[in-house]
Amino acid sequence: MQIFEYNGSAVVAMVGKNCFAIASDRRLGVQLQTIATDFQRISKIHDRVFIGLSGLATDVQTLYQRLVFRHKLYQLREERDMKPDTFASLVSAILYEKRFGPYLCQPVIAGLGEDDKPFICTMDSIGAKELAKDFVVSGTASESLYGACEAMYKPDMEAEELFETISQALLSSVDRDCLSGWGGHVYVVTPTEIKERILKGRMD
Amino acid sequence: MTKQHANWSPYDNNGGTCVAIAGSDYCVIAADTRMSTGYSILTRDYSKIHKLADKAVLSSSGFQADVKALQKVLKSRHLVYQHQHNKQMSCPAMAQLLSNTLYFKRFFPYYAFNVLGGLDEQGKGCVFTYDAVGSYEKVGYSAQGSGSTLIMPFLDNQLKSPSPLLLPAQDAITPLSEPEAVDLVKTVFASATERDIYTGDKLEIMILKADGIRTEVMDLRKD
Numbered sequence: 404m405q406i407f408e409y410n411g412s413a414v415v416a417m418v419g420k421n422c423f424a425i426a427s428d429r430r431l432g433v434q435l436q437t438i439a440t441d442f443q444r445i446s447k448i449h450d451r452v453f454i455g456l457s458g459l460a461t462d463v464q465t466l467y468q469r470l471v472f473r474h475k476l477y478q479l480r481e482e483r484d485m486k487p488d489t490f491a492s493l494v495s496a497i498l499y500e501k502r503f504g505p506y507l508c509q510p511v512i513a514g515l516g517e518d519d520k521p522f523i524c525t526m527d528s529i530g531a532k533e534l535a536k537d538f539v540v541s542g543t544a545s546e547s548l549y550g551a552c553e554a555m556y557k558p559d560m561e562a563e564e565l566f567e568t569i570s571q572a573l574l575s576s577v578d579r580d581c582l583s584g585w586g587g588h589v590y591v592v593t594p595t596e597i598k599e600r601i602l603k604g605r606m607d
Numbered sequence: 608m609t610k611q612h613a614n615w616s617p618y619d620n621n622g623g624t625c626v627a628i629a630g631s632d633y634c635v636i637a638a639d640t641r642m643s644t645g646y647s648i649l650t651r652d653y654s655k656i657h658k659l660a661d662k663a664v665l666s667s668s669g670f671q672a673d674v675k676a677l678q679k680v681l682k683s684r685h686l687v688y689q690h691q692h693n694k695q696m697s698c699p700a701m702a703q704l705l706s707n708t709l710y711f712k713r714f715f716p717y718y719a720f721n722v723l724g725g726l727d728e729q730g731k732g733c734v735f736t737y738d739a740v741g742s743y744e745k746v747g748y749s750a751q752g753s754g755s756t757l758i759m760p761f762l763d764n765q766l767k768s769p770s771p772l773l774l775p776a777q778d779a780i781t782p783l784s785e786p787e788a789v790d791l792v793k794t795v796f797a798s799a800t801e802r803d804i805y806t807g808d809k810l811e812i813m814i815l816k817a818d819g820i821r822t823e824v825m826d827l828r829k830d
Contacts, residue, residue, distance in 0.1 A: 550757025551764065553798035575764035579756070 406507055409434060411582025412457035413544035414444055415573055416513040416523045417556060418537060419565035422593040423521040425453050425513040426573045426602075428544070430585040431460055440585040440606070448474050449484040450597065452514035453590055454494070457542035458528065459507035466506050470494060487514025487522040491532060498530035505529050509541040519594040544583045547576035566591045566600070574604045618670050618718045619644055622805030623655055624754030625666035626792055627724035628766070629732030629747050633785045633816045636724040637792045638666045639754075639800070639827060640809040651808035651829065658820065660685055663701040663725040664813055668752030669739070670718035677717045680708055698725030702735040702743060709741030716740050720751040730817050731780060747781050754799035754806040761795060785814065793825055800827045 411432045416425040431442035445455040446467050454470065456463040473493060477485050485493070491512045498506060505528045513523045525539035526532045533539065537556050540548035551572040560568060570589055577584040587602030625638040638655035641648060656666045657678050665681070667674040684704060688696050696704070702723050709717055721737040736749035748766050750758040766781045781788065792812060800807045807830070812823040 546756040547760040549802040550754070550798060551760045553757070553801050554761045554794060555764075571764055572760075575760040578763060579760045 410460040412542035413583040414455035414457045414511045414541045418521045420559040424569040424591045426589040428583040455511040462506040462508045495530035544580035551576045621671045623668040624752035624806045626750045627722045627734040629734040634724040634732035637812040660695045663698040667719045667721045669720045673717040674719045706741040754803040
């Protein structure tokens with residue numbers, strides 16, 4: 404039994420023109436049984452930084468709680484929100500603290516940095532950061548997501564087109580993965596608004 | 608005392624990806640030309656596509672030594688068929704033969720991931736996809752090999768084949784025209800080459816139509 408495939412997950416983030424999109428599936432399973440069809444994998448840290456966590460669901464929730472705590476502390480001390488690249492370094496450090504007994508999660512971090520420049524990155528379960536200019540993927544459906552995103556992505560897409568692209572990539576990829584699916588959760592973030600949408604896909 | 612396991616395996620994986628798409632009067636079969644072992648490249652110019660009959664073309668990824676042996680068996684069985692029936696084997700017939708040949712070695716399989724493409728008796732494109740032990744299905748399109756998990760979701764998105772479970776049975780033919788299908792194949796391989804280390808070098812495309820077979824070659828990234 405593979406521990407990373409215990410709950411099933413799919414998370415993807417894409418960069419657009421002064422905006423980004425982050426999407427995940429909604430299934431929570433225990434191996435072959437589906438337990439929930441509305442599991443939240445993507446969480447808002449603040450208005451301009453989102454984190455999506457794939458992997459073992461208990462670690463997803465624990466890690467999220469720890470990160471929210473650390474960010475609130477940062478807000479109190481610095482009297483401002485964290486920049487996405489700073490937040491990514493924080494996540495990386497927290498994961499590496501547990502180098503020999505890691506959190507079994509693969510985070511996907513997406514945010515708007517200075518001058519509304521979109522930032523995305525992913526890391527492995529012990530904090531090795533991978534910055535990308537186009538898209539990042541994570542979860543049991545990651546290989547399918549790589550193929551779909553590579554074929555569908557183009558640079559400098561506007562918010563609406565980015566939403567369509569990331570949704571199509573997510574839905575076609577999770578349809579080829581037994582452990583993820585049951586709809587999708589997409590956040591499209593521009594400097595002025597955050598649009599949250601639920602996708603209806605194959606419910607199986 | 609745990610059971611002792613062999614530290615030598617009779618199998619190796621030479622990598623590569625194969626794709627086939629069936630059209631209303633054509634069939635497109637494509638494969639990359641990279642042959643690798645582990646992290647090394649053995650050659651950049653190895654054809655994974657093999658014509659078995661006038662209307663049946665086999666493309667296989669996996670362990671190429673087993674693929675060669677499999678092709679030899681099928682070729683000889685086809686020759687016998689031609690002597691006995693005075694005609695070439697049709698694609699659906701070759702599909703069944705391939706399945707039986709693979710299952711024959713159920714307990715020491717051919718490490719071959721096959722896609723058989725061709726034209727059926729009515730001249731419509733058909734694609735059959737296999738696992739290593741001969742389980743097969745007639746589909747509208749398929750991908751096998753190291754890049755298959757990257758390619759299949761995108762083909763699903765573009766071609767939306769009807770489920771084989773639907774009643775009444777719907778044709779698994781893509782509505783695309785032949786140039787569109789060839790373009791789709793080129794796009795799909797370019798994407799797979801970016802993210803799969805075992806796919807690349809060159810792309811070989813065979814287009815089967817009633818009047819004959821046409822071959823195209825396209826360069827892919829060599830890294």
